[in-house]
Amino acid sequence: xxxxxxxxxxxxxxxxxxxxxxxxxxxxxxxxxxxxxxxxxxxxxxxxxxxxxxxxxxxxxxxxxxxxxxxxxxxxxxxxxxxxxxxxxxxxxxxxxxxxxxxxxxxxxxxxxxxxxxxxxxxxxxxxxxxxxxxxxxxxxxxxxxxxxxxxxxxxxxxxxxxxxxxxxxxxxxxxxxxxxxxxxxxxxxxxxxxxxxxxxxxxxxxxxxxxxxxxxxxxxxxxxxxxxxxxxxxxxxxxxxxxxxxxxxxxxxxxxxxxxxxxxxxxxxxxxxxxxxxxxxxxxxxxxxxxxxxxxxxxxxxxxxxxxxxxxxxxxxxxxxxxxxxxxxxxxxxxxxxxxxxxxxxxxxxxxxxxxxxxxxxxxxxxxxxxxxxxxxxxx
Amino acid sequence: xxxxxxxxxxxxxxxxxxxxxxxxxxxxxxxxxxxxxxxxxxxxxxxxxxxxxxxxxxxxxxxxxxxxxxxxxxxxxxxxxxxxxxxxxxxxxxxxxxxxxxxxxxxxxxxxxxxxxxxxxxxxxxxxxxxxxxxxxxxxxxxxxxxxxxxxxxxxxxxxxxxxxxxxxxxxxxxxxxxxxxxxxxxxxxxxxxxxxxxxxxxxxxxxxxxxxxxxxxxxxxxxxxxxxxxxxxxxxxxxxxxxxxxxxxxxxxxxxxxxxxxxxxxxxxxxxxxxxxxxxxxxxxxxxxxxxxxxxxxxxxxxxxxxxxxxxxxxxxxxxxxxxxxxxxxxxxxxxxxxxxxxxxxxxxxxxxxxxxxxxxxxxxxxxxxxxxxxxxxxxxxxxxxxxxxxxxxxxxxxxxxxxxxxxxxxxxxxxxxxxxxxxxxxxxxxxxxxxxxxxxxxxxxxxxxxxxx
Numbered sequence: 001x002x003x004x005x006x007x008x009x010x011x012x013x014x015x016x017x018x019x020x021x022x023x024x025x026x027x028x029x030x031x032x033x034x035x036x037x038x039x040x041x042x043x044x045x046x047x048x049x050x051x052x053x054x055x056x057x058x059x060x061x062x063x064x065x066x067x068x069x070x071x072x073x074x075x076x077x078x079x080x081x082x083x084x085x086x087x088x089x090x091x092x093x094x095x096x097x098x099x100x101x102x103x104x105x106x107x108x109x110x111x112x113x114x115x116x117x118x119x120x121x122x123x124x125x126x127x128x129x130x131x132x133x134x135x136x137x138x139x140x141x142x143x144x145x146x147x148x149x150x151x152x153x154x155x156x157x158x159x160x161x162x163x164x165x166x167x168x169x170x171x172x173x174x175x176x177x178x179x180x181x182x183x184x185x186x187x188x189x190x191x192x193x194x195x196x197x198x199x200x201x202x203x204x205x206x207x208x209x210x211x212x213x214x215x216x217x218x219x220x221x222x223x224x225x226x227x228x229x230x231x232x233x234x235x236x237x238x239x240x241x242x243x244x245x246x247x248x249x250x251x252x253x254x255x256x257x258x259x260x261x262x263x264x265x266x267x268x269x270x271x272x273x274x275x276x277x278x279x280x281x282x283x284x285x286x287x288x289x290x291x292x293x294x295x296x297x298x299x300x301x302x303x304x305x306x307x308x309x310x311x312x313x314x315x316x317x318x319x320x321x322x323x324x325x326x327x328x329x330x331x332x333x334x335x336x337x338x339x340x341x342x343x344x345x346x347x348x349x350x351x352x353x354x355x356x357x358x359x360x361x362x363x364x365x366x367x368x369x370x371x372x373x374x375x376x377x378x379x380x381x
Numbered sequence: 382x383x384x385x386x387x388x389x390x391x392x393x394x395x396x397x398x399x400x401x402x403x404x405x406x407x408x409x410x411x412x413x414x415x416x417x418x419x420x421x422x423x424x425x426x427x428x429x430x431x432x433x434x435x436x437x438x439x440x441x442x443x444x445x446x447x448x449x450x451x452x453x454x455x456x457x458x459x460x461x462x463x464x465x466x467x468x469x470x471x472x473x474x475x476x477x478x479x480x481x482x483x484x485x486x487x488x489x490x491x492x493x494x495x496x497x498x499x500x501x502x503x504x505x506x507x508x509x510x511x512x513x514x515x516x517x518x519x520x521x522x523x524x525x526x527x528x529x530x531x532x533x534x535x536x537x538x539x540x541x542x543x544x545x546x547x548x549x550x551x552x553x554x555x556x557x558x559x560x561x562x563x564x565x566x567x568x569x570x571x572x573x574x575x576x577x578x579x580x581x582x583x584x585x586x587x588x589x590x591x592x593x594x595x596x597x598x599x600x601x602x603x604x605x606x607x608x609x610x611x612x613x614x615x616x617x618x619x620x621x622x623x624x625x626x627x628x629x630x631x632x633x634x635x636x637x638x639x640x641x642x643x644x645x646x647x648x649x650x651x652x653x654x655x656x657x658x659x660x661x662x663x664x665x666x667x668x669x670x671x672x673x674x675x676x677x678x679x680x681x682x683x684x685x686x687x688x689x690x691x692x693x694x695x696x697x698x699x700x701x702x703x704x705x706x707x708x709x710x711x712x713x714x715x716x717x718x719x720x721x722x723x724x725x726x727x728x729x730x731x732x733x734x735x736x737x738x739x740x741x742x743x744x745x746x747x748x749x750x751x752x753x754x755x756x757x758x759x760x761x762x763x764x765x766x767x768x769x770x771x772x773x774x775x776x777x778x779x780x781x782x783x784x785x786x787x788x789x790x791x792x793x794x795x796x797x798x799x800x801x802x803x804x805x806x807x808x809x810x811x812x813x814x815x816x817x818x819x820x821x822x823x824x825x826x827x828x829x830x831x832x833x834x835x836x
Contacts, residue, residue, distance in 0.1 A: 016761070020725070020761060021725070022722065022723070023720035023721060023722055023723070023724065024720060024721045024723075024724025024725045024757075024759065024760065025720060025758070025760075025761055026717075026718050026719050026720040026757070027718075027757070027758045027761070028686075028716060028717050028718050028755075028756040028757055028758060029717075029756045029757075029758055030697075030821070031696060031697040032695075032696050032697070032823075032824075033694070033806075033810075033813060033821055033822075033823045033824060034692070034693050034694075034810055034813045034814050034823070035686065035688050035692045035693070035695055035697065035712070035714060035756050036394070036544075036692045036693075036714065036754045036755070036756060036814065037756075037757065037758045037759045037760070037814060037819065038733070038734050038735055038736065038759065038814055038815045038816070038817075039729050039732035039733065039734040039736075039741055039743070039759050040734050040735075040736040040738055040741060040759070040760070040815070040817050041725055041759055041760025041761070041763075041817065041819070042760065042763045042766060042817055042818060043725040043726070043760070044725055044726060044738050044739060044740065044741070044760075045736075045738045045766070045767060045817055047725075047726055047738075047739055048738040048739040051739055116761065116762075116763065118763060118764065119763075120766065158764060159763070159764050159766065160763070160764025160765045160766050160818075161764065258737065259736075259737045259738045259739060260736060260737050260738070260770075261736075261738050261767075263769065314766055314767050314768045314769075315765075315766055315768075317768070319768040319769070319782065320769075320780065321769055321772065324769070368780055368783055368799070371778065371779075371780055371799070372798040372799065374778065375620075375778075375798065375799075375800055376798070378618060378620050379620035379621045379622065379623075380620065380622070380623075
């Protein structure tokens with residue numbers, strides 16, 4: 001009935017998506033060409049990424065609860081049931097809305113544009129909740145997801161054709177369209193509790209910026225014990241849901257690299273670029289933020305999450321192996337540059353990734369051009 | 382000045398059911414066939430015989446209107462029993478009912494000393510007439526060589542690294558002399574080298590080592606190290622405007638025999654292999670053999686696929702079908718026409734994968750594990766997403782993804798600049814195998830080659 005000429009022909013790709021999720025299809029190789037095919041398919045690849053994000057999600061859920069209880073002065077042990085319940089209450093609806101909104105819009109486009117529903121949305125649907133604050137209104141999550149899918153992907157022809165990372169596009173949309181819900185004191189979900197005086201609710205990057213504007217001397221001192229290197233490495237700090245724990249991100253990185261799904265070259269070079277830029281600023285040392293020890297940049301804010309899950313998106317990243325090094329290095333450097341030099345944007349990774357997404361084809365162009373030149377140099381005519 | 386080429390990139394597909402080095406006593410098939418579709422680029426095949434005609438081994442049966450001097454000859458003597466045609470009367474198979482004893486058309490036989498004095502034109506005339514010319518494939522384009530070209534070099538690969546491939550030093554074990562003669566004849570066509578490339582990891586068989594007119598090189602690495610295209614790329618690459626010829630070792634020996642014995646000798650050893658074969662062995666038969674006698678009582682189950690050639694580049698044939706002109710292998714694999722519940726996420730250890738994404742555990746098995754793989758596509762076609770993997774299985778300085786995209790966009794300049802002259806389908810077959818998005822890479826490559834050839 002969903003086949004060509006059938007009553008519901010228009011909905012074929014919706015049917016296909018549903019069916020292939022239950023059963024891998026019974027199609028066999030065609031008469032010529034390869035007669036056997038590798039066991040991999042796109043669904044499995046995408047699910048690998050989703051699984052790699054699970055540590056971040058779980059940490060995020062507990063951390064939302066932890067920050068809440070900390071803020072209202074009823075501190076709980078980190079992995080406590082109270083933290084889990086509170087976190088789940090606020091995080092899971094965001095995940096659900098992101099998947100539903102994303103799924104609907106993907107479905108609509110699959111029907112209109114007659115292409116299969118692409119599994120990339122499994123990843124996007126999980127990425128978006130992890131990069132928004134826990135206080136985000138759900139309708140904004142839906143809006144951002146729809147914007148990300150339509151403008152970031154579908155207008156370019158769907159998955160595989162997009163220039164920009166879809167999740168980062170969604171976040172940039174929120175950032176510029178609804179700034180008051182994604183910057184300032186939004187990182188702690190208070191529900192109906194009231195914040196106690198000892199809790200500030202600001203992020204480490206905001207504190208670092210303030211140190212500069214207020215003429216402070218030492219960012220590390222301003223960050224205090226709460227934002228110690230260890231705490232930020234583990235992720236006991238407020239921030240977007242999934243990005244606070246550098247350790248959780250690194251577990252994800254381990255999964256991506258071990259499975260070969262994410263490029264280790266990109267991950268390593270983003271960190272290297274950030275560290276290098278941090279050291280460069282240390283050497284310059286014109287203000288307090290520049291003096292922040294370079295390794296702090298690796299654990300502050302969303303750098304780790306962006307390096308592991310955003311920069312490695314194979315479609316929007318550089319596609320040549322040499323290009324991946326350059327692409328990653330520049331993302332790392334730009335992130336720290338934006339953080340330290342541009343006071344308007346406390347976090348740089350979002351803009352750095354989007355910016356380099358745009359430049360990735362240019363990097364590849366020159367790498368491929370070099371290959372063409374080698375070939376041409378051999379020829380005599 | 383022989384060369385040693387060590388390759389790292391690539392991927393071996395180790396299938397179960399390799400042919401044992403033993404010759405089966407199965408009876409000779411009754412019919413043989415010549416299939417014009419085996420010859421890539423043959424545009425207007427013309428028949429030289431009609432149903433009911435009697436032919437000898439070496440009688441011209443077919444030629445291409447676009448290349449009128451190249452004769453395609455009957456592999457055996459007998460009667461033309463059927464000319465099978467498809468849509469628009471396209472010729473699909475010319476079937477020959479074989480005699481009990483094969484009779485041969487006679488061509489001129491030469492002694493070794495006579496051969497050295499023959500000119501290119503003289504040997505060429507006999508090769509064109511005697512049915513052995515289609516053994517010569519030219520690069521670029523991977524089509525039967527144009528007899529007016531002078532290639533800059535000729536390449537022969539003495540090992541086949543495809544899954545279940547026949548062992549060429551075994552299939553040609555009695556043909557050392559013919560191989561040597563064939564090489565010395567091919568040498569007349571080029572001012573450059575005739576390169577004979579061996580597997581670095583194995584002992585060079587005496588079948589090939591005696592051919593002293595050639596330069597002997599050694600190549601090591603996983604598949605596609607045995608592909609002659611990969612070897613050309615590293616030894617003497619094809620540039621724009623250049624022509625290189627490639628010949629299979631069997632083709633070389635067949636050329637040699639035409640001059641030594643004055644006969645078009647299409648006898649050959651064919652491997653029948655695969656996980657579904659009861660007794661995977663070699664069968665002594667002729668080019669274009671019907672497979673029915675080889676599979677009679679030799680199958681473990683019924684739901685299988687018969688492939689003329691190997692699992693990466695072969696062609697599916699029916700159980701009453703025929704092996705192709707270039708094929709020395711009948712692969713028999715289980716048909717994968719079954720859906721699998723949650724097959725897209727279930728952990729799989731026994732399905733070979735180049736990748737290590739979640740649940741793909743075949744990399745834990747080690748290199749010696751033999752796999753039973755079926756023909757299921759294991760997923761549906763999608764847009765290109767994953768990057769950097771094609772490059773890992775193509776041991777050439779080529780960007781496969783960019784080349785494939787240039788072909789899809791019909792971008793002639795870029796196809797040329799990105800190296801389309803250096804490849805044929807088989808060189809990118811592994812890309813098609815490992816592709817996450819299940820593209821038909823080899824079809825795309827052929828499309829590109831045709832675009833370049835015909836403008």
